[in-house]
Amino acid sequence: MNKNKITFADIAKYTNFSKTTISRYFNNPDSLTLENQEIIAKALVDLDYRENKLAKVFANGKSEFVGIIVPNLYLHYYAEMLNQILNTYEKFGYKFLVFVSNNNEETERKYIRELLAYKIEGMIILSHTISSEELASYDIPIVVIEREDKYVNSVNTDNYLGAVQGTTLLFKNKCDVLLHINSMVSKDVPAYGRIQGFQDICRKHNIKYELIIKELEHSQQEINQCMLEVYEYVKKKYPNQKKGLFLSNDTYANSMLNIIFREYGTLPDEYRIIGFDDSPIAIQAIMPISTVAQQIDKLAYEAMEILVIQMNERKKRCPKPQTELIHKNIIPILIRRKTTD
Amino acid sequence: MNKNKITFADIAKYTNFSKTTISRYFNNPDSLTLENQEIIAKALVDLDYRENKLAKVFANGKSEFVGIIVPNLYLHYYAEMLNQILNTYEKFGYKFLVFVSNNNEETERKYIRELLAYKIEGMIILSHTISSEELASYDIPIVVIEREDKYVNSVNTDNYLGAVQGTTLLFKNKCDVLLHINSMVSKDVPAYGRIQGFQDICRKHNIKYELIIKELEHSQQEINQCMLEVYEYVKKKYPNQKKGLFLSNDTYANSMLNIIFREYGTLPDEYRIIGFDDSPIAIQAIMPISTVAQQIDKLAYEAMEILVIQMNERKKRCPKPQTELIHKNIIPILIRRKTTD
DNA sequence: TTGTACGCGTTATCAC
DNA sequence: GTGATAACGCGTACAA
Numbered sequence: 248m249n250k251n252k253i254t255f256a257d258i259a260k261y262t263n264f265s266k267t268t269i270s271r272y273f274n275n276p277d278s279l280t281l282e283n284q285e286i287i288a289k290a291l292v293d294l295d296y297r298e299n300k301l302a303k304v305f306a307n308g309k310s311e312f313v314g315i316i317v318p319n320l321y322l323h324y325y326a327e328m329l330n331q332i333l334n335t336y337e338k339f340g341y342k343f344l345v346f347v348s349n350n351n352e353e354t355e356r357k358y359i360r361e362l363l364a365y366k367i368e369g370m371i372i373l374s375h376t377i378s379s380e381e382l383a384s385y386d387i388p389i390v391v392i393e394r395e396d397k398y399v400n401s402v403n404t405d406n407y408l409g410a411v412q413g414t415t416l417l418f419k420n421k422c423d424v425l426l427h428i429n430s431m432v433s434k435d436v437p438a439y440g441r442i443q444g445f446q447d448i449c450r451k452h453n454i455k456y457e458l459i460i461k462e463l464e465h466s467q468q469e470i471n472q473c474m475l476e477v478y479e480y481v482k483k484k485y486p487n488q489k490k491g492l493f494l495s496n497d498t499y500a501n502s503m504l505n506i507i508f509r510e511y512g513t514l515p516d517e518y519r520i521i522g523f524d525d526s527p528i529a530i531q532a533i534m535p536i537s538t539v540a541q542q543i544d545k546l547a548y549e550a551m552e553i554l555v556i557q558m559n560e561r562k563k564r565c566p567k568p569q570t571e572l573i574h575k576n577i578i579p580i581l582i583r584r585k586t587t588d
Numbered sequence: 589m590n591k592n593k594i595t596f597a598d599i600a601k602y603t604n605f606s607k608t609t610i611s612r613y614f615n616n617p618d619s620l621t622l623e624n625q626e627i628i629a630k631a632l633v634d635l636d637y638r639e640n641k642l643a644k645v646f647a648n649g650k651s652e653f654v655g656i657i658v659p660n661l662y663l664h665y666y667a668e669m670l671n672q673i674l675n676t677y678e679k680f681g682y683k684f685l686v687f688v689s690n691n692n693e694e695t696e697r698k699y700i701r702e703l704l705a706y707k708i709e710g711m712i713i714l715s716h717t718i719s720s721e722e723l724a725s726y727d728i729p730i731v732v733i734e735r736e737d738k739y740v741n742s743v744n745t746d747n748y749l750g751a752v753q754g755t756t757l758l759f760k761n762k763c764d765v766l767l768h769i770n771s772m773v774s775k776d777v778p779a780y781g782r783i784q785g786f787q788d789i790c791r792k793h794n795i796k797y798e799l800i801i802k803e804l805e806h807s808q809q810e811i812n813q814c815m816l817e818v819y820e821y822v823k824k825k826y827p828n829q830k831k832g833l834f835l836s837n838d839t840y841a842n843s844m845l846n847i848i849f850r851e852y853g854t855l856p857d858e859y860r861i862i863g864f865d866d867s868p869i870a871i872q873a874i875m876p877i878s879t880v881a882q883q884i885d886k887l888a889y890e891a892m893e894i895l896v897i898q899m900n901e902r903k904k905r906c907p908k909p910q911t912e913l914i915h916k917n918i919i920p921i922l923i924r925r926k927t928t929d
Numbered sequence: 930t931t932g933t934a935c936g937c938g939t940t941a942t943c944a945c
Numbered sequence: 946g947t948g949a950t951a952a953c954g955c956g957t958a959c960a961a
Binding site: 363 | 642664688704850853868871
């Protein structure tokens, strides 16, 4: 069980071939006679050879590393996205170096530097702190997911369509007034489409609506407190009217549902609720929550696919610089459960 | 914005030093005169030098890579554990290559081979499929977390103590009968301590108890169905008795709570509930669920600390093989919320 | 304090 | 089909 350090040189010596031939055995086996292939194959077992990919990378420059920066793994959305990205290994063979940035800009720059030092071939960025302009300046294939993407490739859920689907469902539920509860979201991030889609549909159907924008809350307690305030406000402002609540995520939706359910022992007809994301909480809630599901598997896969194309281009003799940015939209899926009709 | 390929040789030429001196500037700057340090520092900026850690690794063998194999990231427990492990980068400087095994044994072996090929210095294993005996045979520093650990180092929550705390709380809640609902769990994994702790406390206090072992269910629907059966069974078997339910995780606890809450519009005094893990669901539930919290941050940190010690030992001139396995226990924390008195 | 020469394990470029 | 030899970028004895 000793540190076996068998190299091509050892195999070459053992088989009386040259290192070159051994290398060829791995990279272009057909160029050897079958007989010799078998000799080498046997030697590999005899010597218990273990490949050294670092040496390979060093020699030919292809690290097969992709760097990932994710803001956190507390939110199920990021965890699942990371999961799906990591699972593309089976398809594309790229290994992943993962960093959690905790939304700290300087930390993130440090991580990117570290990733670059390890000769990653590309990056997938989920965090929001560094501008796409700066990202683009790193001159390495990059795909970002669900964030500001002016200067880099991106894959996003069609948030606008998702909002349209959700809002339309509430409208069809014959609500008297539609409320969209969201946090402050910048116009240049895809999630802004949720607000636009909501407004457009409300206007299109000429239905009463209100946008409730709250400061982003972090702890569950703060969220609950915040939702309670929204609930009291809405209850007072629209008595005896059927209220359609479109929450910007399932955590908010669940919090709101709990408040109402605890008061009435059920979700009264006067309230319809729809969330966003299809997080586990949506199905674990006291009542299964209707929601707009992001197709996280597709988002991840498409991101890697775009990245792989760019990375492959770089490996050619005369790589053409990317002329046009790719922004791919993935459609969301409306999931009707118990909090809507 | 061209592919800058500045190496020590370039810097050496630019500054009229030798490559060695440049190397020393990075690894032992004090051995240069301040003056010369500044000259080199300036050259680095002028030439826009970017370090190449891969070459460094190749030259000295210290990859600073740690491999992680996690069964999935769907369960919050694994996601949070990964999060905490990744966060130790700030403390220890090790980079992480992450694979998700989806509980497939062969896949896992393939991943381990790949990790080894990249000259990782150590591994943290969260998945359960490969025996610790086989893991030990890979002859590389390894720490496993919350799994069978006979032949490798490990960090575990003191599950026994957790069960003792939870069960004792239910006992103090003056329950007439205590029920522990768990899935089939092997005796050699730490989580088995939950069953033992429960039984021991029940016997110690001479209180009526029952162990309900169900097949492991995966989808939320299956879990709900399973919990419904348990509920019907318990309700029928122990009418008019105060029932203390100790569920093996918060997902089960939440499912059970929902069933009861939907029936009564509240959690009646007849039922007390306690879960395990302190997952987000425990606090997002219709009533905040009492639970036994694993200190995931501590588990992760201790795992890395043990690993780092082993990895450092390997870097010495004459590394002493580890003579004694380390099995570290982390105490859990009882969190009292609304589902217990 | 600084420089020379070689090693790390593989691939690439020529030859034969 | 096969083999010598030179990269790849950095660390490190050893020498000066």
